Amino acid sequence: MSGFFKSSIGRKYAMALSAFFLMFFLLQHFAINILSVFSPDAFNEASHFMGTFWAVQYVLQPVLIFGVIYHFVMGFILEAKNRSARVKKYAKNNGAANSSWMSRNMIYSGLAILAFLVLHFIDFWIPEINTKFIDGDMTGLLPNGEGFRYYEELVHKFENPLRVGAYVIAFIFLSLHLMHGFSSAFQSAGASSMRKEKLQLFAKVYSISIPLGFIFIALFHHFNH
Amino acid sequence: MNLTLKIWRQTDANDKGKMVDYKVTEISEHMSFLEMMDVLNEQLINKGVEPVAFDHDCREGICGMCSMYINGEAHGPDRGVTTCQLHMRMFKDGDTITIEPFRAKAFPVIKDLVVDRSAFDRIQHAGGYISVNTSGNTQDANATLISKHAADEAMDAATCIGCGACVASCKNASAMLFVGAKVSQYALLPQGQIEAVDRVKNMVAQMDLEGFGNCTNTGACEVECPKGISLENIARMNREFLSANVKS
Numbered sequence: 001m002s003g004f005f006k007s008s009i010g011r012k013y014a015m016a017l018s019a020f021f022l023m024f025f026l027l028q029h030f031a032i033n034i035l036s037v038f039s040p041d042a043f044n045e046a047s048h049f050m051g052t053f054w055a056v057q058y059v060l061q062p063v064l065i066f067g068v069i070y071h072f073v074m075g076f077i078l079e080a081k082n083r084s085a086r087v088k089k090y091a092k093n094n095g096a097a098n099s100s101w102m103s104r105n106m107i108y109s110g111l112a113i114l115a116f117l118v119l120h121f122i123d124f125w126i127p128e129i130n131t132k133f134i135d136g137d138m139t140g141l142l143p144n145g146e147g148f149r150y151y152e153e154l155v156h157k158f159e160n161p162l163r164v165g166a167y168v169i170a171f172i173f174l175s176l177h178l179m180h181g182f183s184s185a186f187q188s189a190g191a192s193s194m195r196k197e198k199l200q201l202f203a204k205v206y207s208i209s210i211p212l213g214f215i216f217i218a219l220f221h222h223f224n225h
Numbered sequence: 226m227n228l229t230l231k232i233w234r235q236t237d238a239n240d241k242g243k244m245v246d247y248k249v250t251e252i253s254e255h256m257s258f259l260e261m262m263d264v265l266n267e268q269l270i271n272k273g274v275e276p277v278a279f280d281h282d283c284r285e286g287i288c289g290m291c292s293m294y295i296n297g298e299a300h301g302p303d304r305g306v307t308t309c310q311l312h313m314r315m316f317k318d319g320d321t322i323t324i325e326p327f328r329a330k331a332f333p334v335i336k337d338l339v340v341d342r343s344a345f346d347r348i349q350h351a352g353g354y355i356s357v358n359t360s361g362n363t364q365d366a367n368a369t370l371i372s373k374h375a376a377d378e379a380m381d382a383a384t385c386i387g388c389g390a391c392v393a394s395c396k397n398a399s400a401m402l403f404v405g406a407k408v409s410q411y412a413l414l415p416q417g418q419i420e421a422v423d424r425v426k427n428m429v430a431q432m433d434l435e436g437f438g439n440c441t442n443t444g445a446c447e448v449e450c451p452k453g454i455s456l457e458n459i460a461r462m463n464r465e466f467l468s469a470n471v472k473s
Contacts, residue, residue: 007430008401009462009467082438083397085437086330087330092231097448099443103443184442187460188442
């Protein structure tokens, strides 16, 4: 396998693998977040489990951070390499005639998602790490000690309409990114079944419904509290 | 038809080059695009202007020599055709047509619309063949049984004429459809199995060395390919490449 990940195809596989992991992560993230709409208690329990269980914190979380960083860094490296493969641009290029907007602009939808992740980390991840590992408070309780803090924090974050607007826009870009990225990851991994309508349909359903679900959660909490 | 042509002119590989406007008159809608270029060149020669250099050979969609990026698409706006098969009926009287060479770092311009596609030859030399002992005991081809499905898919891959439209159309100037087709046509047949591991590894290594970009699965190559080579061939090449790297 020496040199595999330095080759163009090896890098395609690596991008696809990190994409699969991130898409699976997104699904479980949504599954927990949607609980907040139906049952604040269930959302609190699930959040506390994910935030304190050792395998999630010390095994899956580092893998996730690596996956996110790898996907972005390799995305930028490949974009730079691809741009250098055509030094002189066409005077007239009709890209819309043969490919989708999403497929041609993955770098821009990716950049929008990266900007969102920065906001998301400032909003949730950094305060969470600060509470647990700097302050050393692993109880997950509110300052007054009356119940878990996770649901209250979530509701509080979605009070600001500007933040909700930013989340909505970011998830639209995520949907555009996934519309090409989902099936592209399967193609890169060598799957021959992507021709089959059912898998293509699943890719579309996932790419639209998951981001739409996140938008629904943000709007639900904004307008109901 | 009377047309305005915006054509890339470049005297040699070192020239910076520029787009130049030409008027061409008395074009029949039944002409092929190359015949229209012939008429233009005749008119240019009569005016004492250097004719436009462009690649062509068989003029029946087989050789893969004619290239040209016409109005923003490789081989022009029609589907499943090479430039020699593109008819002027695809355009209207008074149209302005932009004509450029295939653009890729691995396809440097030699002159005007002629580009050097020898990178494809070097990729083929790296493994796009099978080695057969022809010392007198060659087996009859029909004695090797091949399923209809595999034979059809191999033949579909083998229809690639190496024109380079895939590279020209790809936003990344990737050659993966070409290499995928050349790997696939042997990977699908028993005769190709013996050298399968070396073939895909060497051809991909040569492809990377030539400076082509990476495939991002936009599918532009498949749409613009005059022979309809499927993206399935890229997926097959990826599988072959992974399998080859696991084996050795």
